[in-house]
Amino acid sequence: MCDDLAKFVPSFMICVYEKSRDIFVSDGILTTGSWEPHISVLIKNLLQVHSKNDIVFVDVGANLGIHGLYAAKLGYKVWAIEPQTDNLVKIFRSALISGLMDRIKFVQNGPKLIINK
Secondary structure, three states: OEEEOOOOOOOOEEEOOOOOOOOOHHHHHHHHOOOOHHHHHHHHHHHOOOOOOOOEEEEEOOOOOHHHHHHHHOOOEEEEEOOOHHHHHHHHHHHHHOOOOOOEEEEOOOOOOOOOO
8 A cells, every 4th residue: 555645845655554554654654644754854954955966865774764765755865774575665666656766775684783702
């Protein structure tokens, strides 16, 4: 299921889970049309003071990719790093239908425990 995030300027499409599968992020997006809107405003304000050619926005633990997709829609290059395959597929589909494939790199990875001896 994909939804148009018209509250974002510029708007973009995001693919989410059914509410019954994700009662937090997906449900929040479907109910309010956004997720962590204060962070989206912060991202926009921070990015706009830099040239689009100089910045790569790294969305670590991207989940459904709302922040990375927004940065890409604003014209910035993005690396979406997400360990869960299902979430990465949702981000990929969102980028595809939003016309953002040329701005986003998809990385399936998670944290790794490193023990220094």
